[in-house]
Amino acid sequence: MNGTTSAILAYVAALGLMWGYAAWIWFVGRHNDRPATGQRSKS
Amino acid sequence: MSHMINRLYWVVTAVLFALGIAIVLLWTPTEVTMGPVQKIFYIHLPAAICTFLACLMTFIASIGYLLRRRRHWDDLASASASVAVLLASVVLVTGILWGKSAWGQWWTWSPRLTFSLILWLLYVVYMLIRPSIAGSQRRAVVSAVYGIIAFLDVPLVYLSVRLMPDIHPRSIQLAPAMHWTLLYWFIPVIMLSAGLIHAGYRIQRRASLRGDQRQSDFFPTGTAPAGATGAP
Numbered sequence: 001m002n003g004t005t006s007a008i009l010a011y012v013a014a015l016g017l018m019w020g021y022a023a024w025i026w027f028v029g030r031h032n033d034r035p036a037t038g039q040r041s042k043s
Numbered sequence: 044m045s046h047m048i049n050r051l052y053w054v055v056t057a058v059l060f061a062l063g064i065a066i067v068l069l070w071t072p073t074e075v076t077m078g079p080v081q082k083i084f085y086i087h088l089p090a091a092i093c094t095f096l097a098c099l100m101t102f103i104a105s106i107g108y109l110l111r112r113r114r115h116w117d118d119l120a121s122a123s124a125s126v127a128v129l130l131a132s133v134v135l136v137t138g139i140l141w142g143k144s145a146w147g148q149w150w151t152w153s154p155r156l157t158f159s160l161i162l163w164l165l166y167v168v169y170m171l172i173r174p175s176i177a178g179s180q181r182r183a184v185v186s187a188v189y190g191i192i193a194f195l196d197v198p199l200v201y202l203s204v205r206l207m208p209d210i211h212p213r214s215i216q217l218a219p220a221m222h223w224t225l226l227y228w229f230i231p232v233i234m235l236s237a238g239l240i241h242a243g244y245r246i247q248r249r250a251s252l253r254g255d256q257r258q259s260d261f262f263p264t265g266t267a268p269a270g271a272t273g274a275p
Contacts, residue, residue, distance in 0.1 A: 003080035006144040010083040011067075014090065015060065015189040017136070018235055019127045022053075025242045032249055 044238040059231035080144040083137050085224050090133040091231035097127035098197050105190035114251050117183035120190050122243030124169045131163040154203035155211040165193040
């Protein structure tokens, strides 16, 4: 594996992990914000 | 309003990351001896420092919980530990890819690499054992004690390269452009880490409050069994 491939893979993996986790947190947060069935939203 | 500020924060973080990639690709010179693989350094080092900071946050929040017995400290410790696992994963993956190009091998059991792997494992175990502990108070106490002990590996990771012979570089001499690129990359990585800890904390907090509400609905005041109730 040459240096360019390693560098590209490293950035793709690092950014994928970081932003993948951020997307998952966003999804969980959004899901938790939803009012349960039968409950009225406070907003 | 806070929703808008939150959204703006994440947009700015994403833009700073995009700008960082553009800087690495277009502005920062390629290192002469190592070549393009050296560019991994700009994300590897900030991720490593932020891993230490997330571990430190877990450590401080764990002490905070043991001293005050307030659930929000436990929620903060848990959110920080998740981010520590994420960032340690980034450090390991980028380090492995660096190693293959620079040293010709994916992994070597050098002190720093070994202690870094142990750090990752310690915080993965922290996240795995939490759901298996029954009772929110008991879980918080066990997690806090574990969070304090796990932090002891952080100085070992930092000092290993200075105190023991290691293949991992101790410090790298950088040209001014490389130095500024490295400093720049701390900004988006710190912003992302702080944003993730904050978002994780809010989710944990909401879940804790819901859990407490469910417990208090189920057990009338004063009848809850030991360890069943949440925050005081």
